[in-house]
Amino acid sequence: MAASSIPNLNTLRPRAGGPSGLRGRRRNVEDGELSAEARDRIVQQTDNDASLSRISAVELGYLHDPFARAFVDGPVPRRYPIINRGTYARTTALDSLVLKFLRESGDAQTQVISLGAGSDTRFFRLAVEVPNYTQRLLYHELDFPANTIAKTSAIRRSSDLLGAIQGSLDVPQDPSELVFHEDGTGMRSPTYNLHAIDLRTLADPATAPSVPNLSTTAPTLIISECCLCYFPPATTSSILRTITGTLVPSPTPVGLILYEPIRPHDPFGKVMVSNLAARGIHLQTLEAYSTLSRQKQRLRDVGFMSGQGAADVNFAFEKWIDTEQRERVAGLEMLDELEEWRLLAQHYCVAWGWRDGESEVFGRAWSDVKAQEDGGG
Numbered sequence: 308m309a310a311s312s313i314p315n316l317n318t319l320r321p322r323a324g325g326p327s328g329l330r331g332r333r334r335n336v337e338d339g340e341l342s343a344e345a346r347d348r349i350v351q352q353t354d355n356d357a358s359l360s361r362i363s364a365v366e367l368g369y370l371h372d373p374f375a376r377a378f379v380d381g382p383v384p385r386r387y388p389i390i391n392r393g394t395y396a397r398t399t400a401l402d403s404l405v406l407k408f409l410r411e412s413g414d415a416q417t418q419v420i421s422l423g424a425g426s427d428t429r430f431f432r433l434a435v436e437v438p439n440y441t442q443r444l445l446y447h448e449l450d451f452p453a454n455t456i457a458k459t460s461a462i463r464r465s466s467d468l469l470g471a472i473q474g475s476l477d478v479p480q481d482p483s484e485l486v487f488h489e490d491g492t493g494m495r496s497p498t499y500n501l502h503a504i505d506l507r508t509l510a511d512p513a514t515a516p517s518v519p520n521l522s523t524t525a526p527t528l529i530i531s532e533c534c535l536c537y538f539p540p541a542t543t544s545s546i547l548r549t550i551t552g553t554l555v556p557s558p559t560p561v562g563l564i565l566y567e568p569i570r571p572h573d574p575f576g577k578v579m580v581s582n583l584a585a586r587g588i589h590l591q592t593l594e595a596y597s598t599l600s601r602q603k604q605r606l607r608d609v610g611f612m613s614g615q616g617a618a619d620v621n622f623a624f625e626k627w628i629d630t631e632q633r634e635r636v637a638g639l640e641m642l643d644e645l646e647e648w649r650l651l652a653q654h655y656c657v658a659w660g661w662r663d664g665e666s667e668v669f670g671r672a673w674s675d676v677k678a679q680e681d682g683g684g
């Protein structure tokens with residue numbers, strides 16, 4: 308397993324003797340030992356791990372995703388059963404929040420801004436699964452140039468990815484609607500847009516780069532799936548304030564979905580933190596937003612005042628996914644240690660919050676989503 312394969316459900320599994328465990332590691336990589344470029348590279352490469360986990364879950368039948376393979380060449384190692392289940396639960400949980408928002412929006416134009424999207428396939432899956440929504444959806448993915456260049460090149464090579472984008476356009480035949488940047492770092496279209504932007508440059512609204520094709524008025528869903536956790540808490544708040552204050556200002560409704568690790572202070576959490584440190588990653592948000600209530604408070608602090616909710620992945624798997632699907636997933640692979648799955652899944656959370664304008668689109672979409680209280684099962 309690659310040393311850069313962090314941090315998701317895969318490598319945070321605290322199995323001391325296992326391939327991703329601590330045994331054999333003599334010391335952690337201290338922050339000061341790495342240059343800023345080296346630290347950025349480690350963070351960029353976390354996408355590779357997310358992508359490999361997605362493919363493992365797809366190939367074993369957990370997820371249906373005809374696009375996951377388009378971003379990775381060669382054989383993909385099979386992940387542990389609890390990791391595959393985690394990838395399934397996380398993807399399904401986030402999908403359900405996204406779909407509730409799109410469904411509730413009806414015929415209105417909508418927008419998604421996916422921060423640190425990496426090789427994420429959500430837009431492409433939506434384009435084929437719910438094409439009636441994606442024709443009215445402006446979808447923006449932001450990541451480091453290193454990752455958007457790779458994704459742009461994969462899109463150019465893949466008739467399936469291109470077909471999904473073209474199929475989402477109202478006028479699929481018009482080639483002028485789909486433009487690849489000359490430098491190969493991204494692309495734009497009336498639906499799918501890929502931007503090479505270092506998110507830290509959004510922290511200061513005065514110098515933030517423009518995001519082409521961004522609507523200031525369409526109800527907007529921001530997704531951070533294991534991304535904002537890489538920044539200091541003050542930087543994540545500034546980035547979110549720039550988006551909600553300058554790029555998509557009030558009264559446009561804006562919702563946010565976060566997926567990131569939590570609970571660093573119990574024995575499992577401590578190993579999780581050590582595993583990350585051994586690879587040169589110090590997640591500052593993990594300390595600051597360590598519980599579900601702290602996650603909800605942070606959402607309020609950055610202006611998502613109309614509503615907030617949070618749940619760990621174990622809760623989302625138990626309460627959001629219907630019995631039939633859970634039984635299907637349970638039948639795919641033997642899960643030796645149910646307790647290990649629960650522990651792992653309790654250390655990742657989905658948090659969501661919104662600022663509604665008059666339309667109250669997020670309130671209608673999300674107010675009935677089952678949230679979890681801290682300490683609750």
Ligand SMILES: C[S@@+](CC[C@H](N)C(=O)[O-])C[C@H]1O[C@@H](n2cnc3c(N)ncnc32)[C@H](O)[C@@H]1O
Nearest residue numbers: 351353354357423424425450451505506532533
């Ligand atoms: C763990 S990966 C998650 C990828 C994707 N969201 C998923 O869940 O499959 C984290 C992503 O955040 C991106 N990222 C982290 N810091 C970033 C920054 N400063 N600017 C742009 N992207 C960043 C990384 O490059 C990487 O693609």
